[in-house]
Amino acid sequence: xxxxxxIKTLNEEKRIAAxxxxxxxxxxxxxxxxxxxxxxxxxxxxxxxARYPVIVAQIAPPARPSCGIGPQLGFQYSQGEYVCLIxxxxxxxxxxxxxxxxxxxxxxxxxxxxxxxEEMHVANLExxxxxxxxxxxxxxxxIDRMNGGGxxxxxxxxxxxxxxxxxxxxxxxxDLGIRLRNAGWGLHRLDRRFVxxxxxxxxxxxxxVRRWKSKYLFGIGELLRASLGKPYFPELLRELPxxxxxxxxxxxxLFCLGLLLFLPDKIMALTAVVAMLLGLVTLASxxxxxxxxxxxxxVAWFFHAAALPAGLLRSRQRPDAxxxxxxxxxRA
Numbered sequence: 070x071x072x073x074x075x076i077k078t079l080n081e082e083k084r085i086a087a088x089x090x091x092x093x094x095x096x097x098x099x100x101x102x103x104x105x106x107x108x109x110x111x112x113x114x115x116x117x118x119a120r121y122p123v124i125v126a127q128i129a130p131p132a133r134p135s136c137g138i139g140p141q142l143g144f145q146y147s148q149g150e151y152v153c154l155i156x157x158x159x160x161x162x163x164x165x166x167x168x169x170x171x172x173x174x175x176x177x178x179x180x181x182x183x184x185x186x187e188e189m190h191v192a193n194l195e196x197x198x199x200x201x202x203x204x205x206x207x208x209x210x211x212i213d214r215m216n217g218g219g220x221x222x223x224x225x226x227x228x229x230x231x232x233x234x235x236x237x238x239x240x241x242x243x244d245l246g247i248r249l250r251n252a253g254w255g256l257h258r259l260d261r262r263f264v265x266x267x268x269x270x271x272x273x274x275x276x277x278v279r280r281w282k283s284k285y286l287f288g289i290g291e292l293l294r295a296s297l298g299k300p301y302f303p304e305l306l307r308e309l310p311x312x313x314x315x316x317x318x319x320x321x322x323l324f325c326l327g328l329l330l331f332l333p334d335k336i337m338a339l340t341a342v343v344a345m346l347l348g349l350v351t352l353a354s355x356x357x358x359x360x361x362x363x364x365x366x367x368v369a370w371f372f373h374a375a376a377l378p379a380g381l382l383r384s385r386q387r388p389d390a391x392x393x394x395x396x397x398x399x400r401a
Contacts, residue, residue: 071100072166072220073149077139078105081157082112084267089121091160099166105157106143107397108134114157119398132393136288137237137244142392144232152226154218159186159264168259169220180226180254183212183219184263209260213308214246219263225254231389234295238380239288244295247308251301273365277372286373289315290380295388311373318374321345 074092078085085105092103103123107115110127118125126146128138140154151170155161162184169182185207215221226232229248233241246256280286289312296302306312325342332338346367354363 071102071149072096072151072153072170073143073147073223074101074103074153074155074161075140075143075147076103076105076118076155076157077108077143078110078114078118078157079108079134079139080110080112080114082110082114082117084158085114085117086121088155088157088159088161089118089123091163092155093121095161095163095166101149102147104143104146106139106146108139108142115397123398124396125398126394127397129393129395132235134283135235135238136285137233137241137388138235138392140233140241141231141235141389142394144226145392145394146396147223150223151220152223152232153220155264156218156266158267159218160267161264162262165261165263166220168261172257172259173220173222176255176257178253178255179222179257180249181215181219181221182257182259183215183217184259184261186217187262187265189265189267207258209258212246212256212258213250214243215256215258216242217264217266218242219258225249225252228252228254234388235390235392236295236383236385236388237288237291238284239286240292241288243309244292247296247301247305251299251304274368277369281372281376284380286376287380287383289373290377291383291385292380293377294381294383294385312377314370315374315377318370319377322371322374 074096076085076088076092081088089103089105096103103121105115105118105123105125107118107125107127115125115127124146126142128134128142132138143154144152151173153161153166165184172182173179229245229252232245234244237244249256289309292305293312296305325345328338328341329335350363350367352363353366354360357363357366
């Protein structure tokens with residue numbers, strides 16, 4: 070048994086040393102390797118990583134950063150029978166790999182197994198929501214995707230062609246999950262901790278802007294385009310309720326634009342649009358039991374809705390095309 074731990078990074082100098090050390094501790098006594106798959110860090114991430122007995126691979130032009138490019142880059146250099154994916158701001162839980170490998174050995178139809186992601190920064194509204202044990206990210210048993218990473222069988226990944234679509238700026242793990250399930254494999258979450266996650270601690274609104282600039286929000290549109298014509302496309306539409314929500318918000322914007330353009334009384338048209346907007350915030354606030362959370366929810370809807378067509382129209386490369394890269398450090 071060999072395990073390849075892939076740590077995907079982009080400007081993680083604050084956490085990368087602790088992440089690597091947690092992976093080294095988890096692999097102790099097992100055959101394995103660690104690949105730091107870097108998407109072009111401008112800080113000291115790769116310099117710090119190169120001090121450890123790991124492979125450090127970094128994308129090179131013309132490759133550009135995306136959520137999908139890191140896992141696939143690491144997979145290109147991996148050799149393990151099992152592949153464990155984590156982020157550069159996570160601590161791999163001691164003992165998880167043993168439990169995960171044991172579960173896969175006992176369940177040959179399961180392609181991947183994960184556990185709970187313990188969020189360590191919950192001041193951000195998004196990460197605070199994830200702490201809720203009823204959230205989709207925390208459901209145990211059969212799941213449709215392994216958000217946050219986990220342990221995969223290499224043979225299952227090879228059967229579906231590639232680890233992650235290099236074009237996707239988000240939803241790369243859902244894409245992998247639906248491809249695996251379409252091939253007859255299953256995914257499972259154990260009721261135990263997988264990693265501790267030290268995510269973004271910035272203001273929620275700044276995080277939305279950052280995710281727009283990094284094209285992270287474009288992921289769902291990119292996923293939709295990547296799945297057009299695939300046998301699992303109808304299933305994808307059923308399993309992504311947010312896709313319908315963003316489409317409805319886009320239609321709402323078109324309706325508002327129509328009012329502003331075609332109603333002769335512009336003041337009445339503007340009043341109607343503002344009233345509908347205030348109604349949305351009120352409904353969201355009642356549902357979330359918080360005015361702040363309700364306002365943030367509506368703003369997030371608008372960001373995601375605007376990103377949907379932007380992602381859908383983006384150009385694509387072959388998802389399994391080799392990633393241009395270079396090795397920055399490797400120590401046995």
